[in-house]
Amino acid sequence: MKSLTIGRAARLGGVGVETMRFYEREGLIPEPPRTFSGYRQYPQETVSRVRFIKRAQELGFTLKEVRELLSFRASPRASCRDVKEKAGIRMEDIDRKIEDLRRMKRALSKLMAACEGRGSVSECPILDAMER
């Protein structure tokens, strides 16, 4: 099992070098051992961990939540239910966000439909609707 330099680990994890160091500062990946000259030596495991983080982000989890998920993973006391609960919170948040965006979309498309797209701004129904 050979270890990886930060650059290689970053490439394999799909992030930048600075992001690796950022994750370390944030406690998302453990501090790796160092070479004699101070270079970080990452085990393969850290690469999967970085990918875990990225995948969780794609599902909408914040880094704070990712930290929790990671701590669940580490603790044998944690149950599947804890994870599902977090996922449920995520879901609700996603639903809320979708709803907000739909509202915006409806309002905006109504305004856009009212706007012919010609004439001066002084008669623009879009701006008009916002003015008052």
Place this chain on the structure above:
Amino acid sequence: MKSLTIGRAARLGGVGVETMRFYEREGLIPEPPRTFSGYRQYPQETVSRVRFIKRAQELGFTLKEVRELLSFRASPRASCRDVKEKAGIRMEDIDRKIEDLRRMKRALSKLMAACEGRGSVSECPILDAMER
């Protein structure tokens, strides 16, 4: 037409005093005249401007975009079409965001469905899916 202190204008605009000063720094509202002792004296107009900003935000516009909309409003060279164009960009962005969220939602609900919600984390399908 009497002028308003920052506190009154803020209340009427539905924002905080600090927000008024922030908007001024950001060039979103004009610098008002001052009293002898340095107090800002806002015309009613500024209140509508603040409300304009708030409404545009509700439609998903960033403050940067709001600045553009405001400059359209000010310039007689700008046309309704410019505004509609910005609104179109907003729409596309909203659609993209909704799509992203839907993707997350789909993925997440699939994972949640696979998870019974009991047992140890070591067998949690949600975490499993993220690990690799």
Place this chain on the structure above:
DNA sequence: CTTGACTCCGTAGCACGGTACGGAGTATAT
């Protein structure tokens, strides 16, 4: 006239997730 609410200013901080800088030392390929 006093009290309390308001205002002034500049600067700093928050959350979020990174990104960049710069000067030094180290590793690697040729």
Place this chain on the structure above:
DNA sequence: ATATACTCCGTACCGTGCTACGGAGTCAAG
């Protein structure tokens, strides 16, 4: 041997939209 690429560290900065602080001065009501 040398050129090039990589790594180290601390700190500062990005964008987004505010929010907070603190000490001093001012205004309005009673």
